[in-house]
Amino acid sequence: MSLADAGRRTATRERPRPLRTRPTVSVVVPCYNYGRYLPDCVASILAQDGVDVDVLIVDDASPDGSVEVARQLAADPRVRVIEHVVNRGHIATYNEGLAKATGDYVVLLSADDLLTPGSLARSTALLEAHPEVGFVYGFSAAFDETPPAPRTRVDSWSIWPGGEWMRENCEQATNPVSTPEVVMRSSMMRTLEGYDGRVPHAADFLLWLRAAAHGHVGRVNGVDQAFYRVHGANMHVQEFGGMVRDIRERAAVLDILFTEEGEPVAELRHLHGLAKAALARTALSLAGQAAGRADPASEAPEDLARLAASIDPEIRATGRWRRYERLLRRGPRRRRPSALRRLAERVDRRLRWGRWRRRGIRV
Template sequence: MTVKTAPRLMRGRPRISVVIPCYNYGHFLPECVRTVLDQPGVEMDVLIVDDASPDGSAEVARELAAADPRVKLLAHEKNSGHIATYNDGLAAVDGDYVVLLSADDVVVPGALAQSAALMESNPGVGMVYGFAPTFVDVPREPRTRVHSWTVWEGPEWLEQVCRRGGNPLATPEVMLRTSLMRELVGYEPELPHSADFLLWLRAASRAQVGRVNGVDLAFYRVHGGNMHTSQFSGVLTDLTERWKAFEWFFAHDGDAVDTPRLRASAARAVAREALIAVRQSYELGEPAADAAELVALAEKIDPDCRGGRLWTVCQNYLRRGARVPVRLTATVDKAIFHARWRRWRRTGVLGAVRSL
């Protein structure tokens, strides 16, 4: 059962550990660390994990650590990759709650106390999140007044996520109970693209999930160096890796959930998203280069999609092999996208992928 309540004041000052993985983001570190150390109402400690950055990031981190005893540095002698960097940092901290924050992102003032207050008032909650707007150079003025708290039972949150097929969290706005993180043993190295999504699924299979509504908890920086726009670009890759996360979850944590039903729900949603991407690309006059692969992925994930109206439309476009005029459905899809985005910001879960 989903419960929405008014926020409550926090008693005491829990300690929050913030792990900041860094690779060639030394020029962002001072701002990122400042937004963490300036958090009111909680005790803070910061661990910067530098993955052998050649840009001098470790030296920047040493200066920050020398200036404030709450900041420490773990410097890799050789580059180990982002998953190992995350896990090394998470294994080394021991606060009541833990946050993984990329060196190029920032935290909103008061956000960590807001998330911790929900945790403190709800001992069964293992993961809390909120909203993390994107920014390029300077974040906009954040929303800071909490409207309410939402608490889902883990299976209910999982059902909604599977039915929608997408990842409703960014990462900088997520706080985990450290005891739960210890149980999960960090990020899965086999899934470098979707390890964060898998972690959220696994957390929900073991604990309640909470959300702080109405505020911005962090800002996610968008630039050419973001991992999701460089190393892992493209709809085909995103959907493939997202499905791998679902499959890993059902294979390893399936005993905690209704696996056949949730797997079927997630399969329908991810396959449908692949087909919609193909149809949209043709109707916008820019056929996706990997359109055939996207259709094949949809068929592999959800064989029942074959013969459906959306599958048939995509097959016709593939056979025709030519661009088509922009149609009404493209306009409708754009409206649906914005409606879903607004719902996501308000409720914390993605609206179902759908179209005319």
């Protein structure tokens, strides 16, 4: 069956099945200045039941003493350490570790994040039951200091044909997957050859889309598969702030996917235009919001609007563009939106978040 044919089939849900084998999982832990988080991160990996795990910590020349912490953790024979003498950056660090993974499955887990109890067994159960699935994801619960009590009872499994998963995400041009909860077949990772350094902020999005072009996608529903730590030192917050860059890199992801992937996406190239139009709408919506704010720290509305038009020139002929121009002429609002409007916006955000948490697809 071709990807185009598969793309006409919707996702299926099924009852989860127990893991009846004992697969091997390699967990790569890139670390830069996160030595204080390493012990808890590694402990969450080594405590996983039902699978045989090995851990590879790749320290990217951290000046905070992270490598000494990693060496202490390597007293456990399941833990290895690679030490960089000079900083090589996060993409090179990821790819070096992933290339050395020896398990049946591979996970990339930042040193400041955690796996929840039973996470790897839940994901590999789906992968073992469905050899056509290239990677599995779930939900990562955010935390700052102390993680919440995790949900650990699986409601169901979702299985998407790769083309359908690509279509659903191209309709919004957003990345629905956090990295910590992803378990990928090592054979799939070798095929994809890791992360693409040309899009350092959106390389994960490109990897998931490329994996979907080569196989099916699975999701474990109803549980927390990982904990994602939110703090001011997050790499993506420190280095890649700004919606202009975020949207520009998502556009680059789409160009790389649909112009370079070749035969795996040949029958799905119509999704390229669909995704670019969605991305342009996102940029223009943000431009309108920025035009209505008297906030010097916000993105310049003209920059976002120019980006929208560069991604999809046809957006200039739409009612959305005319509304943006009216907002720009009116200038920043002097009064805050009404309490009712703010409440409606909060409710809308909460509903969207809830649907993403349940389905694994952003809307």
